[in-house]
Amino acid sequence: MCGIVGAIAERNVVPILVEGLRRLEYRGYDSAGLAVVNGADGLKRVRTPGKVAALDALLEDEPVQGGLGIAHTRWATHGVPNEANAHPHICRDQVAVVHNGIIENYAEIRAEQERLGYEFASDTDTEVIATRIHFHLEQGAGLVEAVRKTTGELEGAYAIGVVDTREPDRIVGARMGPPLLVGLGVGEHFLTSDVAALIPVTQRFLVLEDGDIAELERDRVTVYDRSGEVVEREESLSELSADAVERGQYRHYMQKEIFEQPEAIANTLEGRIHGSRVLEAAFGPDAKAIFNRVQSVQIVACGTSFHAGLVARNWFEGLAGIPCNVEVASEFRYRHPVPRADALVVAISQSGETADTLAAVRGAREIGFGPVLSIVNAPESSLVRESDLVLMTRAGPEIGVASTKAFTTQLTALLLLVVALGRRRALSSESEHRIVEQLRSLPGVCERVLALDEHVHSLAGRFADKHHALFLGRGVQYPVAMEGALKLKEISYIHAEAYPAGELKHGPLALVDADMPVVAVAPNDALLEKLKSNLEEVRARGGELYVFADQNAGVRPSPSVHVLEVPPMGEHITPIVYTIPLQLLAYYAAVLKGTDIDQPRNLAKSVTVE
Numbered sequence: 001m002c003g004i005v006g007a008i009a010e011r012n013v014v015p016i017l018v019e020g021l022r023r024l025e026y027r028g029y030d031s032a033g034l035a036v037v038n039g040a041d042g043l044k045r046v047r048t049p050g051k052v053a054a055l056d057a058l059l060e061d062e063p064v065q066g067g068l069g070i071a072h073t074r075w076a077t078h079g080v081p082n083e084a085n086a087h088p089h090i091c092r093d094q095v096a097v098v099h100n101g102i103i104e105n106y107a108e109i110r111a112e113q114e115r116l117g118y119e120f121a122s123d124t125d126t127e128v129i130a131t132r133i134h135f136h137l138e139q140g141a142g143l144v145e146a147v148r149k150t151t152g153e154l155e156g157a158y159a160i161g162v163v164d165t166r167e168p169d170r171i172v173g174a175r176m177g178p179p180l181l182v183g184l185g186v187g188e189h190f191l192t193s194d195v196a197a198l199i200p201v202t203q204r205f206l207v208l209e210d211g212d213i214a215e216l217e218r219d220r221v222t223v224y225d226r227s228g229e230v231v232e233r234e235e236s237l238s239e240l241s242a243d244a245v246e247r248g249q250y251r252h253y254m255q256k257e258i259f260e261q262p263e264a265i266a267n268t269l270e271g272r273i274h275g276s277r278v279l280e281a282a283f284g285p286d287a288k289a290i291f292n293r294v295q296s297v298q299i300v301a302c303g304t305s306f307h308a309g310l311v312a313r314n315w316f317e318g319l320a321g322i323p324c325n326v327e328v329a330s331e332f333r334y335r336h337p338v339p340r341a342d343a344l345v346v347a348i349s350q351s352g353e354t355a356d357t358l359a360a361v362r363g364a365r366e367i368g369f370g371p372v373l374s375i376v377n378a379p380e381s382s383l384v385r386e387s388d389l390v391l392m393t394r395a396g397p398e399i400g401v402a403s404t405k406a407f408t409t410q411l412t413a414l415l416l417l418v419v420a421l422g423r424r425r426a427l428s429s430e431s432e433h434r435i436v437e438q439l440r441s442l443p444g445v446c447e448r449v450l451a452l453d454e455h456v457h458s459l460a461g462r463f464a465d466k467h468h469a470l471f472l473g474r475g476v477q478y479p480v481a482m483e484g485a486l487k488l489k490e491i492s493y494i495h496a497e498a499y500p501a502g503e504l505k506h507g508p509l510a511l512v513d514a515d516m517p518v519v520a521v522a523p524n525d526a527l528l529e530k531l532k533s534n535l536e537e538v539r540a541r542g543g544e545l546y547v548f549a550d551q552n553a554g555v556r557p558s559p560s561v562h563v564l565e566v567p568p569m570g571e572h573i574t575p576i577v578y579t580i581p582l583q584l585l586a587y588y589a590a591v592l593k594g595t596d597i598d599q600p601r602n603l604a605k606s607v608t609v610e
């Protein structure tokens with residue numbers, strides 16, 4: 001959460017900072033601000049509640065400039081999203097700090113600082129960092145040393161950027177937990193929490209490691225490790241292009257990302273299947289040795305990625321005969337699970353920076369689970385670096401807060417993994433051939449389902465005045481229903497819950513009336529007839545049904561049963577494909593409600609705090 005940009009250059013860095021924030025806004029958008037150091041003018045700060053556009057408008061009215069600055073877009077943790085709590089936080093007009101993360105011992109530090117005479121202007125945990133750095137500077141430390149002493153006193157997670165008017169030729173960054181990268185230019189250098197922010201100015205990056213402190217000057221970058229030694233961090237080249245994060249002809253990023261799914265899935269599959277087989281080499285050189293030892297799978301993930309894990313459990317157990325446990329990472333990390341050394345830990349994450357997922361992976365290692373395989377979309381992420389094996393989803397940047405192409409590419413990647421592990425167990429080569437064939441057909445089938453866009457749009461019109469909705473699925477479609485409900489609630493703010501259809505009569509049926517739309521996912525599978533009986537239970541109680549059904553499923557439309565006919569497809573890919581009309585339904589319901597689709601209230605794209 002939150003986005004950090006910093007820049008030191010010969011030119012005015014304000015446009016770089018603002019453009020960087022605009023590109024990072026998906027990480028948090030409660031408030032935005034920047035501070036620049038400009039020679040005799042000292043420190044200039046501009047900040048505002050709301051989005052980067054509001055900051056831009058302020059800067060039009062009161063332009064500032066400087067060759068050195070830091071900027072921030074915030075997702076509030078401590079303190080409401082108002083101007084006083086917006087970053088950068090400043091101490092005595094000398095030190096400015098932007099911060100991503102949570103300082104757990106901030107109350108103690110704040111009490112100590114108040115005792116020393118420091119005054120606080122915000123409710124944030126960040127302000128203690130600024131005052132503490134100031135304190136150490138006053139004791140005679142230079143900026144790098146003051147940051148080192150301060151970070152040594154902090155408990156919790158942080159990525160910070162710091163400037164000091166008395167050292168107007170450097171920016172100092174430090175990382176423990178949330179990501180922080182240094183962007184390399186020629187005669188100019190940058191700091192950021194996400195490469196996407198800096199793509200217009202550089203594609204060359206150093207990824208800082210936990211405990212690192214980076215000192216950025218115009219002509220050099222020095223990185224110190226946690227023991228204070230100068231270290232070389234390997235330079236990497238980002239593959240992101242500037243227009244990969246543009247919205248193009250689409251009205252929203254979410255819409256663009258929904259329609260990018262055929263291409264994204266094709267990219268996920270590229271070079272990973274050959275003939276009728278999944279290529280094990282796709283998982284890395286160590287895959288064979290690791291896969292040979294695996295007896296079970298433990299999946300950890302959050303939100304949409306957790307739903308992908310739930311779908312995969314059906315595949316691991318049903319297709320491959322491999323015991324599979326799936327758990328929300330924030331629960332797993334504190335639950336004291338019994339470790340199994342022969343279990344492959346599979347972490348699923350779009351961002352690769354989700355704090356709970358990272359902690360679950362680290363915890364699993366500590367207590368003795370087996371190796372970690374991650375399914376990740378962001379190549380420069382922490383999860384990639386901390387895993388034994390990685391399968392990149394290659395969906396391209398996902399900017400909309402609601403995850404769409406990340407989910408369907410995660411499922412595609414998971415099905416590849418199911419095959420790679422399953423062929424050592426219950427999966428026959430005929431089944432492998434069938435699955436690979438169906439995977440090959442996926443981009444085309446997704447295109448055909450996207451062509452149903454207008455029909456889904458018209459159905460969505462019936463949701464715009466509703467306050468609640470139920471989503472039903474059975475078997476592997478139950479997590480698909482969960483994902484559909486999550487999409488609807490997060491972007492349209494319509495309360496939505498998913499149930500396995502067989503559970504209806506155990507309680508939720510009491511909610512069904514004409515004002516409670518019930519959405520069901522009905523491919524032509526072994527559970528179809530059971531599902532149809534459940535749908536009859538809804539119809540008999542006067543419920544309004546929206547059934548996304550296979551053309552051959554025999555679900556008949558009526559005034560209270562709206563059917564979206566989905567073309568037939570191979571049984572193994574149905575969870576991937578049936579997700580798409582649910583995404584479209586949520587999208588159009590939100591369009592009609594006029595919500596902020598790409599940046600829904602209270603949420604952020606990348607949840608790097610606990």
Ligand code: AGP
Pocket residue numbers: 302303304305348349350351352353354357401402403404486490605606607
């Ligand atoms: C879903 O639309 C959300 N974006 C959210 O549930 C997300 O999937 C979750 O926060 C996990 O993020 P990750 O995949 O980046 O780890």
